[in-house]
Amino acid sequence: MVNPASRSNGFQRPNFLDLSPADWPQIVESFGEAPYRIKQIAEWIFDRRVRSFQEMTDLPQAFRQKLDENYALRSLSQGGQERSAIDGTTRYFFKSHDGHTVPCVYLPFKDRKSLCLSTQVGCAWGCEFCASGKVPFSRNLSVQEICDQIFWVEELAKVKLDSLLFMGMGEPLSAYNTLIPALQLIRGEMYFNIGARHVTVSTCGLVPQIEKLALEGPKVNLAISLHASTDELRKKLLPKSSKWAVKEVIQAAKLFSKTQRTKVTFEYILLDGVNDSEQDAKRFANLLRNFVEKGDYMVNLIAYNPIPGLPYRTSPHAKMDEFARILESRKVPVFLRKPQGVDIQAGCGQLGV
Numbered sequence: 001m002v003n004p005a006s007r008s009n010g011f012q013r014p015n016f017l018d019l020s021p022a023d024w025p026q027i028v029e030s031f032g033e034a035p036y037r038i039k040q041i042a043e044w045i046f047d048r049r050v051r052s053f054q055e056m057t058d059l060p061q062a063f064r065q066k067l068d069e070n071y072a073l074r075s076l077s078q079g080g081q082e083r084s085a086i087d088g089t090t091r092y093f094f095k096s097h098d099g100h101t102v103p104c105v106y107l108p109f110k111d112r113k114s115l116c117l118s119t120q121v122g123c124a125w126g127c128e129f130c131a132s133g134k135v136p137f138s139r140n141l142s143v144q145e146i147c148d149q150i151f152w153v154e155e156l157a158k159v160k161l162d163s164l165l166f167m168g169m170g171e172p173l174s175a176y177n178t179l180i181p182a183l184q185l186i187r188g189e190m191y192f193n194i195g196a197r198h199v200t201v202s203t204c205g206l207v208p209q210i211e212k213l214a215l216e217g218p219k220v221n222l223a224i225s226l227h228a229s230t231d232e233l234r235k236k237l238l239p240k241s242s243k244w245a246v247k248e249v250i251q252a253a254k255l256f257s258k259t260q261r262t263k264v265t266f267e268y269i270l271l272d273g274v275n276d277s278e279q280d281a282k283r284f285a286n287l288l289r290n291f292v293e294k295g296d297y298m299v300n301l302i303a304y305n306p307i308p309g310l311p312y313r314t315s316p317h318a319k320m321d322e323f324a325r326i327l328e329s330r331k332v333p334v335f336l337r338k339p340q341g342v343d344i345q346a347g348c349g350q351l352g353v
């Protein structure tokens, strides 16, 4: 029932949210309490945001004591924060019990309050343009550590988040076994209760996991980092995930879109002189038109955010506009994403530690 690997709070007590909610009835019953206590506990954790079982004042004292002795409710601790003077984007750092830094980014958009979450410490996929890929992979974050990023940011920023982006440090689909239970808590009515269209999982194109998520995962949005229209260029930019050909990745996206009845977003970071030519745009448009139906996808063009020590440069505005125009002229639905938090190294691809 209790997964020993979930003791990520440093106190030899498992974190409560690392247990599956399917196990909660058994826990409650083992302490001699009635099933309705589960709803009470969930309300205290997700609505009233308590940090210890002792604060759950409508539970019997002996029950609170037993829960407290056996489980912890928070794992990450505060590490620091930095706020963009340009757009209010805030980069938060949290500390794990084993000394790792867990970054995440709060993005205050006009129409929504988003959090870009991390799923791993470091990243093993080593995409060439990404700061996270330069941080050596140590481990997956636990479900509790993923949830803690939400609890902490809502508390520190004094906001109610209504959109979650799994686009921080790490490849979420590599952490599949923690991603799925975390998504179940995020989506579940009794837990965070965030709608499917407000949760986006981003991947560098892990085909088997995209297919798995399509068929069995909770309903969410999917964003796939393509960044190249040929296998050769993809191999250069995303050396590890290029073991799946561009066409295979697009086919997996198609399956996802059909099964989950949602549009998949293809992410394309424009790198000056690397993937932003007229020929690149035409080839990319043809590839999409040949393999996916118009209603199944959209393209997000992203301005590259420079990272110290990496050789890539941002495409000039005129080139980005021209790239978008070529896609549009070929009836490819395209959106040019505005950079956020660049002055504090919290922009897309800049999330190191």
Ligand code: SF4
Pocket (backbone or CB within 6 Å): 123, 124, 125, 126, 127, 130, 131, 132, 133, 134, 168, 169, 170, 171, 203, 204, 225
């Ligand atoms: S883009 Fe994503 S998968 Fe690639 S190195 Fe960065 S965090 Fe990892």
